[in-house]
Amino acid sequence: MLKDRGRTSGQRVRSIAMALAAACTLFTPHPAAAFEFLGIHLWGEKKDPLKDVIVDPVSYEPVLALGIDDPKMLRSLERASLLINQKNVPPSGTVGLLQRAKDDQANLVGKLYEDGYFGGLVKIRIGGRLIEDISVMETFADPSGTVPVSISVDPGPVFSFGRITIRGGPGRIGAEDVAAAGLIGGAEASSKVIRAGAEALVLAWQREGHPFAKIDGQDVIADHATDTVDVTLHVSPGPAAVIGDVIISGTDQLDPDFVLQQADVPIGERFHPDILERTRKNLARIQALGSAIVSTGDRVDAQGRVPILIEVSERKQRSIGVGGYYSTTDGPGGEFFWQHRNLFGRGETLRLEAEAGREFTSGGYNNFDTYNWRAGFDFLKPGIYGPRVDWIVSGEVLQEDTNPYFRRGGVFETGLSYRYSEQLTLTAGISYDYAHIEDAYGDGDFSTFSAPLTATYDSRNSAIDATSGIYAWLLAEPQYAINTSSPFFTGDAELRLYHALDEDARFVLAARGRVGSILAADIEEIPAHRRFYAGGGGSVRGYEYLGIGPRLEGYGPTGGLSRVEGSLEARIKVTDTIGIVPFVDAGYVAENTIFTGNEEFRWAAGLGLRYYTAVGPIRLDVAIPINPDDGDPNYALYFGIGQSF
Numbered sequence: 001m002l003k004d005r006g007r008t009s010g011q012r013v014r015s016i017a018m019a020l021a022a023a024c025t026l027f028t029p030h031p032a033a034a035f036e037f038l039g040i041h042l043w044g045e046k047k048d049p050l051k052d053v054i055v056d057p058v059s060y061e062p063v064l065a066l067g068i069d070d071p072k073m074l075r076s077l078e079r080a081s082l083l084i085n086q087k088n089v090p091p092s093g094t095v096g097l098l099q100r101a102k103d104d105q106a107n108l109v110g111k112l113y114e115d116g117y118f119g120g121l122v123k124i125r126i127g128g129r130l131i132e133d134i135s136v137m138e139t140f141a142d143p144s145g146t147v148p149v150s151i152s153v154d155p156g157p158v159f160s161f162g163r164i165t166i167r168g169g170p171g172r173i174g175a176e177d178v179a180a181a182g183l184i185g186g187a188e189a190s191s192k193v194i195r196a197g198a199e200a201l202v203l204a205w206q207r208e209g210h211p212f213a214k215i216d217g218q219d220v221i222a223d224h225a226t227d228t229v230d231v232t233l234h235v236s237p238g239p240a241a242v243i244g245d246v247i248i249s250g251t252d253q254l255d256p257d258f259v260l261q262q263a264d265v266p267i268g269e270r271f272h273p274d275i276l277e278r279t280r281k282n283l284a285r286i287q288a289l290g291s292a293i294v295s296t297g298d299r300v301d302a303q304g305r306v307p308i309l310i311e312v313s314e315r316k317q318r319s320i321g322v323g324g325y326y327s328t329t330d331g332p333g334g335e336f337f338w339q340h341r342n343l344f345g346r347g348e349t350l351r352l353e354a355e356a357g358r359e360f361t362s363g364g365y366n367n368f369d370t371y372n373w374r375a376g377f378d379f380l381k382p383g384i385y386g387p388r389v390d391w392i393v394s395g396e397v398l399q400e401d402t403n404p405y406f407r408r409g410g411v412f413e414t415g416l417s418y419r420y421s422e423q424l425t426l427t428a429g430i431s432y433d434y435a436h437i438e439d440a441y442g443d444g445d446f447s448t449f450s451a452p453l454t455a456t457y458d459s460r461n462s463a464i465d466a467t468s469g470i471y472a473w474l475l476a477e478p479q480y481a482i483n484t485s486s487p488f489f490t491g492d493a494e495l496r497l498y499h500a501l502d503e504d505a506r507f508v509l510a511a512r513g514r515v516g517s518i519l520a521a522d523i524e525e526i527p528a529h530r531r532f533y534a535g536g537g538g539s540v541r542g543y544e545y546l547g548i549g550p551r552l553e554g555y556g557p558t559g560g561l562s563r564v565e566g567s568l569e570a571r572i573k574v575t576d577t578i579g580i581v582p583f584v585d586a587g588y589v590a591e592n593t594i595f596t597g598n599e600e601f602r603w604a605a606g607l608g609l610r611y612y613t614a615v616g617p618i619r620l621d622v623a624i625p626i627n628p629d630d631g632d633p634n635y636a637l638y639f640g641i642g643q644s645f
Helices: 049-053 071-080 093-114 175-180 191-207 256-263 273-284
Strands: 002-005 035-037 040-043 059-066 121-126 146-154 160-167 214-223 228-236 242-249 289-296 305-314 318-327 331-340 349-358 371-381 389-401 406-419 424-439 442-450 453-458 469-481 486-500 507-519 562-573 578-590 602-613 616-625 636-641
Touching: 059 071, 071 093, 093 121, 093 146, 093 191, 160 175, 160 191, 175 191, 191 214, 191 228, 191 273, 242 256, 256 273, 256 305, 273 289, 273 305, 562 602, 578 616
Parallel strands: 002 214, 059 146, 160 228, 242 305
Antiparallel strands: 035 040, 121 146, 214 228, 289 305, 318 331, 331 349, 349 371, 371 389, 389 406, 406 424, 424 442, 424 453, 442 469, 453 469, 469 486, 486 507, 507 562, 562 578, 578 602, 602 616, 616 636
């Protein structure tokens, strides 16, 4: 409830009404003389289909005038105005236009309240007359013409908050949360802040174990003598509760006991809203599920328990896909996959995939060695030991011909993944890698056993377009090359940081660094594909793919035993859909373990273009090497979906 003190009845704003308008689009056949393609009118008479179905349509021309010189505020009010935004959808007769005007008046008053103007006045005139003076029984003099509509806004002064009062429970609960939401005496007043404070108060009580806490009412009193707003929030905490039974619904092929296990609901613990969110995230990891709605029952029972309701829907169990690509350097290629999302009824996933392509510069098409190809599988058994431990198995056979080496062989890996927390995942496994290698040091067969240990920390707010958070990855991998009887150890680490410089995240700084080293072996003893490389997309843009680092004269890159690389980007949104990204990349690969040798850091700079879509930004980067080596390109183009890192 909003009350005003210190104004006459003719000036008093009595209530806030937020109006929602919906535009209905109706389709009728076009005349034969007109022609449209993909919604674009090409020729013939173009008629407004809405005028064909709206009874007594009224065309009008709205103009909004602001009582102060503030272009930014004027544009904001024009964007909020229903009359302005819907002028191309003519209302039906006097009743329709009057109703739209009254809705807009309440809407603009609400907009003023959001911006802290609790003394604002909005007057709307149709044909020169105030809407309060026009009867719904009247008819405009010239319904076939355009009716002038004027909107005048006098915002008045900006108000600040006065007394903030919480009633309905101990004042200590939620007081700090309400203040943190901005609802504090002396702060600039806003109806948005009042709503945020009310939501924070409810959430604070829910965190105290009261699942049905709610706001019973609120008193908002504007004092025009002091330009302040006093706010009283009335909270109803409701009963405290612990987590009771979990009820699963919607399962078909998926075992409901498995869903219950993976939900990992702590039955018997005191209710907390974070439990619901954590349960949603746990279920989102099950690929067989299309959706999962997690909620509480409608009441607390006599034993003080509240049930948790989980309603799920399942995805189709099987899917297949095909794709193709073309590169001016690598030639054409194609890929295929088949996936099962619920192999044995408890969320097991199996994915089979194959890919093949070849370079144009290769020899004859009947030469098997000129093709790059791979075929593999990935199997995941979730919840193998409790809800947080998954079993992973993967394998592939492949042939690849990169500039540093030719490789033909296969890899088999298996391991366990432990989800320690929402952000931290630990993985341990074993791997066998067989490869026939041809590189700068000759050719031979390599068999390598390894036991990779990884830790991944991810607090990003988005995997494809992060504006805040940290991504960190650490690898510790003891390895043993059977053919050379050489034990060696690989350590690798990556860190990504994201920071928005403004509230709307239109200017974001992103940084990436990676460092790694191989210990206890000479470079010739390490299979070529297990050495360190840098250069190309995902590394140092602008340089030849895997081309940075030690080289043998007459052959090319050899890879190294240590590597450092990094990137810095400034992601700037020019509009809501277009952005630019200036960036700098650098990388260094050394032949030795301790980052020493005759190599130098390679630097590149470039500019990216981003087109933001609902599925993520579409990326186009142009990179130029600053200190290229012989054979490096003058520039390089990269195209993809999602940010570069």
